[in-house]
Amino acid sequence: MARPDVEPDRHLSRDALLGRCEFPTGAITCAVSGGADSLALLVLACATGADVTAIHVDHGLRSGSEHEAALVASVAERFGAAFRSERIEVAPGPNLEARARAARYAILPREVCTGHTADDQAETVLLNLLRGAGVPGLAAMRRGPRHPILRLRRAETRSLCDQLALTPIDDPMNSDPRFQRVQVRQQVLPLLDSVAQRDLVPLLCRQSELASDVVEVLDLLAADLDPTDAKQVSAAPAAVARWALREWIRRSTGSDHPVDADAIERALAVARGEIRATELDGWRLSRTARRLRLAPVVADRDGAEPASDR
Numbered sequence: 001m002a003r004p005d006v007e008p009d010r011h012l013s014r015d016a017l018l019g020r021c022e023f024p025t026g027a028i029t030c031a032v033s034g035g036a037d038s039l040a041l042l043v044l045a046c047a048t049g050a051d052v053t054a055i056h057v058d059h060g061l062r063s064g065s066e067h068e069a070a071l072v073a074s075v076a077e078r079f080g081a082a083f084r085s086e087r088i089e090v091a092p093g094p095n096l097e098a099r100a101r102a103a104r105y106a107i108l109p110r111e112v113c114t115g116h117t118a119d120d121q122a123e124t125v126l127l128n129l130l131r132g133a134g135v136p137g138l139a140a141m142r143r144g145p146r147h148p149i150l151r152l153r154r155a156e157t158r159s160l161c162d163q164l165a166l167t168p169i170d171d172p173m174n175s176d177p178r179f180q181r182v183q184v185r186q187q188v189l190p191l192l193d194s195v196a197q198r199d200l201v202p203l204l205c206r207q208s209e210l211a212s213d214v215v216e217v218l219d220l221l222a223a224d225l226d227p228t229d230a231k232q233v234s235a236a237p238a239a240v241a242r243w244a245l246r247e248w249i250r251r252s253t254g255s256d257h258p259v260d261a262d263a264i265e266r267a268l269a270v271a272r273g274e275i276r277a278t279e280l281d282g283w284r285l286s287r288t289a290r291r292l293r294l295a296p297v298v299a300d301r302d303g304a305e306p307a308s309d310r
Contacts, residue, residue, distance in 0.1 A: 017152060017160060018044050023113070024145035027051045030113045031104070032076075034068040034169035037115035040157035041149055042072075043079055043164065045113065052081040055112065057104045059088055068169050075166060116147050119154040122204035123184050130180075134261065135218070138211035153201070218243040230290045233271040241268060252294045253283050267292075 021044055028045045032038040032054040045052045054076040056069045069085045076083040088103045121140055128137030143150050149157070161168050176182055192200050221240045226232050227248035233241045245267045246259045259280070266278040270287050277286035284297050 012156060012159070014044065014047055014160065014163075017149075017156060018047050020151045021148045022144050022150075023048050023050070023148040024111070025050075027053070028113060029053045029055060029109050029111060030081075031108055031115070032056055032072045033115075033171065034071050035115070035171060035174070036158040036161045036168035037117055037120075037149070037154065039072075039075055039115075039166050039168055040152070040160045041113060041115035042075060042081060043160065043166075044149065046079040046081055052076075052079075054081050054083050055108060056083070056085045057088060057107060058085065059100050059104070071167075071169060111146070113146060113148050115157070116141055116150055117152050117154050117157060118150060118201055118205050119185075121150055121208055122189065122201040123181055125204045125208050126184050126188060127181060130184075132261070135211050135214050138208060139215045140208045140211075142212060143209070150205075222247065228292045230271045230273070230287050230292055233268070233292070234273075238268070241271070245271070249280060249283075249285070249294065253280070255281070 017040075023045060028048065028050045030038070030042050030045050030052060032042050033056065042052070042054050054072055056072040058066070058069060073083045073085070086107050088107055124140040125138060128140060131137065141147050141150060158168070173179060174182065175186075177186065189200065196203075218240065221237075222244040225236055225240060225244040227244040233245065236244070242264050246264055249255075249259050249263075249267065263278075263280050266275070267280065267285055269275045270278055270285055271292055273287065277284055279285075279297060280294075282297050283294050286293050286295075
């Protein structure tokens, strides 16, 4: 289904595109798969004049992946960047996309820059809506050094590659309808564009920025709240209490996944004294002497876990 509005200018110069990017100061490390977005990321990073390193991660999911690493290495050499390749093993099976992403980020440096664009941001907002995410999900990816080309459109990264005679790799996963993100890209967004009679990517990105502003305010308000003090949690505005509890639980359990809304409501009930304790994905949250405590659930001698009070 065709989009109703004209696509963004495909013929902007490298300097014009760079002016809309937010690269970190100092040395820059880029995750480069070989697709148009990540190649544009690499080219634009090099245009800043910084010392740039391109890292290619081979997931071992398809044959010929060594040629993708060679392409990234050649582009890095052409534009004056260092290069290194990493290999990980991701077994086929359910949640392949999520598992591959987790394995990739586990091996990449924490400060690595990624080639996510405005189109990726819009898709992420819709995906998070479909998953029932709250304000953090609507905020999606934060603009800044980790996502320096988040203001650019996918059409613009491909145009830059065309201008520089770069031939990006087309990952078959990016067009495989088995993946929810591809369904959003190929079916949901075009349909919404048609209904709205406009290109919704800028609008969804704007909503993401507004949600990010709310996240920053909640971060500031929650910073003054001791999430283990049941009295403080009970007296705080519900939104701030939920925010502080969510971050404390995530940090205390070391989980990479956001705490779901139902778990936060049970935690709030414990703080208010409405229930004595509750179980949160293998952890027990309890209240003792007006303090909230988290501890791993321990099985009894028969191998059964103690029941939680919900």
